[in-house]
Amino acid sequence: MHDSVTIKDNSVLDVEKVRKDFPILDTFVFGHPLVYLDNAATTQKPEAVLKAMEEYYHAINSNVHRGVHHLSQQATDAYELARKKIAEFIGARHAHEIIFTRGTTESINLVAASFGKRFLKTGDSILISGLEHHSNIVPWQLACEDRGATLKVIPIDGNGEMVLDGLEKLLEGVKLVSVNYVSNALGTINPVREIIAAAHSRGIPVMLDAAQAVQHMELDVQELDVDFLAFSSHKIYGPTGFGVLYGKESWLNELPPYQGGGEMIKTVSFEKTTYNDLPYKFEAGTPDMAGAIGLGAALDYVQQLGLSAIRQTENNLMAYALEALREVKELRLIGRSANRAGVLSFLVGDIHPFDLGEILDKQGIAVRTGHHCAQPIMDLYCIPGTVRASLAFYNTRAEIDRLVVGIRKGITLLS
Amino acid sequence: MTIKEKQDEIVADFELFGEWMDKYEYIIQLGKDLPLIDPQYKTDDNLIRGCQSKVWMHAEFKEGKIFFTADSDAVITKGLVSLVIRVLSGHTPREIVDAELYFINAIGLSSHLSPTRSNGLLSMVKQIKIYALGYMAKSTQS
Incomplete structure (x- = not known):
């Protein structure tokens, strides 16, 4: 049993504390602290698993x-x-x-x-x-x-x-x-x-x-x-x-x-x-x-964290992220279901998702771009793919803020 | 200029950039400035499909040399495409086949050539080599 895991159901997680269980989250990428928003591709592993x-x-x-x-x-x-x-x-x-x-x-x-x-x-x-x-x-x-x-x-x-x-x-x-x-x-x-x-x-x-x-x-x-x-x-x-x-x-x-x-x-x-x-x-x-x-x-x-606390924490972060992304007027969400978990898929202006993904990467922000192995969906929307930010309970509001700043920098460079 | 001289020139140009932002701004500008491929050549036959971005390329053989025009739907890819064209277009099939493209690594954009990225650029470089081999085979036959 891992020491830092103390939070039980019916509450939200102490994210800063939980993050300490995931050593990889302290990584720096291109001189920036890693913002890992590719959790739908794969999640990071807590010390207890390792x-x-x-x-x-x-x-x-x-x-x-x-x-x-x-x-x-x-x-x-x-x-x-x-x-x-x-x-x-x-x-x-x-x-x-x-x-x-x-x-x-x-x-x-x-x-x-x-x-x-x-x-x-x-x-x-x-x-x-x-x-x-x-x-x-x-x-x-x-x-x-x-x-x-x-x-x-x-x-x-x-x-x-x-x-x-x-x-x-x-x-x-x-x-x-x-x-x-x-x-x-x-x-x-x-x-x-x-x-x-x-x-x-x-x-x-x-x-x-x-x-x-x-x-x-x-x-x-x-x-x-x-x-x-x-x-x-x-x-x-x-x-x-x-x-x-x-x-x-x-x-x-x-x-x-x-x-x-x-x-x-x-x-x-x-x-x-x-x-x-x-x-x-x-x-x-x-x-x-x-x-x-x-x-x-x-x-x-x-x-030990509790799935209900995980869900609540992630829902709060998702609501925050949706609000934050709404501030970027060039951004449009792909998939507008109110009933969602984990994933935010979007396009910005007429910027190719691959270009934006690369500019985010240079700022230490890991997202996925492309068709996400779901080509029929992209065909339906007539788009080449999307930028996908996917959340886990260990992501923070500060990281969402960095995503927004990163997207704005992308807009400046790529538009 | 030889293919090597052209590559060295690009590497020297990029050494002037201190910030990654400046480097990308330059590549993006190159992408925007790339003379568009003639729309008649922007066909599925000329499409080099990557997993992430698409590249269209057209080759013409004139007086023993191959000339390329190209386009991409992603602007960073397009900028790099324009550099590859600057380096390889207007050379003989033999020169192109023998060329080692080191400048993309040297300017720090090697991720564009990684098979895991599987974007159009890597496929484009392969396609250019295939064209050149094809023209070489043709010229030895005739």
Whole structure:
């Protein structure tokens, strides 16, 4: 447990204190203190996560589930404890409903491939939305191409919100719905409860891409009654290259394995292989032990701060940022949903987002520019991309002020 | 001037700037001053697509030398494009193929050539080399 983490729910965080948990935030870039506003791309890691991973390698590194020896047992215990923590964090009924993957992308690919193989037939369709990251488009396109199925899309409006008026009609012939909870490109929080209810009334399962949601809001898979949910460790203060697929036990048991190899088998002969039980059926090969333990530590950290305090702190900062950016008259927000988390996407005058991103970078301000792996959204708005500032609870009002000053300098130079 | 002399001249010019702001102001001005590519050549065929910014480039072969015109939708990229053109345009295919472009690193804009940025500039430099190789192959054939 980290010393400086003392704040509990129902309050806002002491940001200055919390920032001390993230050593990288003291970095200087081009002579300026770093302003890190690229949290939707990846979040920074608190000391507690770094320490947990270091301790794993220093003290108990060993292959899991295999060895008769002491270290292997310790590593296995730590690894499976992480699975329990993750299950509890998202409110899963069973730890074996948590499948470890390399990230959201692999989680979605797993479901698209395995669900597609088992359930998709010619003439069926998969329903996604116009607000998806490429990771929640392309795997389904691959599955549809493979099975002769079609991909249907929930339209979005000018504010960057899903239009659900035609949902009932769209759901006809659909075998699975997969949508994002929070848009990585625009920050919109999507009406996933409504979508899940409509899909379930027709017996259609729903997958949620929660990559931009888990770090910002409390989330309970049982309460949502969602069938599959994916998220990435590195976007919730954990290590990169590690992620989670949650699936309801009943669904996961129905799906064939995604990859073959060690760990996922019960018995192997050249005639017939029988597969292991959940979750191992979907975890071929030696897993990322340190990744699991790192994510476990990150979730401990987040829970010690309290997700409600995190949400409140981030909402206050988002309100401040929206107000501050409104002062820049040349700036227009892309995606105007009032219901948003984490992300501010914008353009300034006719300045190319890449130019503005570079001028901000020279001032020590890290933002992302481009299409944010969501080209269909940019096409809808007929823009080459946006500048995206994305917030975490450790960002400050002073940093937002620096962003505004940085944008103004960009306007002076580039207009 | 040789390609090397042109590069050295640019590097010397940039050494006069103390502040990063001045350097960028100069590049941005170069971008604004770049004679626009003839609209008939601003086609998808001439588009060099980067992840972040786009570059259009047209090449013409006259009296043994290649001449380039170009445009970009991002002004900093455009400024650098104008420098690359200043350095390489009007040279023989052989000179272009053999040229080592060191000036972009030397003026501190190397991030524009990093594959992680994957903007139009890196692709443009590659495309210029491909053109030059193509013209070289043609001239040896004929």
